[in-house]
Amino acid sequence: MSFSPSPAVKIGLSIAVATGLYGVSFGALGVASGLGVWQTVALSALMFTGGSQFAFIGVVAGGGAGSAAFGAATLLGVRNAVYGMQLNRMLKPRGWRRLLAAQVTIDESAATAAGQLDPGEQRRGFWSAGLGVFVLWNLFTLAGALLGDALGDPRRWGLDGAAVAAFLGLLWPRLRAREPVALAVVCALVTVLAMPRVPPGVPILLAALVAALWGWFSRGPADEGLEPDVDPADFDAAGGSPQERR
């Protein structure tokens, strides 16, 4: 083929494959949490922000009310507003492009764009990662949901353990210094101490309150906690990516 993608597009597509693949785990866990196949698929298509989607099914699986699932998912989506502001300044999309850009504004597309210096490459990186992840994330969510539906009893296959691993996997890349580790430990403790005392779903909101106060009153790097789950730097062609295509 004569089609030769630019470096930013290569990174964007590699991110799309790596991120899209773990849509399988979201699909399977969504069904295991008690959601229907179509509810799980709707979350990926409409909500389309991995952390919030996992939060929504995590609260439902823990016996929390729909309102608590809404609260956890919405609070976890707040960082997307920060990405939106950064991308708006970088890409200046107008009209329908702005409406579409908003839907594919996630950790991975924001990080891919931010990793580029040239404005054209920033734009190509954002759209290839954003649209690429959207297409593959949704396809693999459907595959995972159908698989989860076929598996039957989720506990027998350790799917509740998979959910634990998924949340730790989302948290891990954000723990690159001592302070975020301390914050994570405090919020986990608040959750565990609150769990036997308040209705399901509420402990998460208490932890969110603690985290927000921590962020407001403490000093630290402004981009802390805003790391992508799959780092575009890992796919940078200059870094000798294993995903290099011809």
Add this chain to the structure above:
Amino acid sequence: MALWGWLLLASAAAYAIKLAGYLVPARWLENEHMSRVAGTLTIGLLASLTAMNTFSAGAALALDARLGALLAAALALWLRAPFLLVVVAGALAAALLRLAGIG
């Protein structure tokens, strides 16, 4: 409200938050508190969700096979395994512990 209702409402809120980022004045970006809170909120919520999914048993706390899943996932992450492998490690640990009659 039924779960579908909360699901659609949460999806609408997620989109509104994303779009809001494109619509607010650029000078809001200068407010350092704003992105700090967005970041610490993300860390706090993910830590809380990890703890809840590991230890919750209805309204009580439980120590079971999921703690093994947490440790297996931590080991996989420490070894820099990709996300999907981390999730599989968690599932495998929980399933094997149950097969052995633990948790």
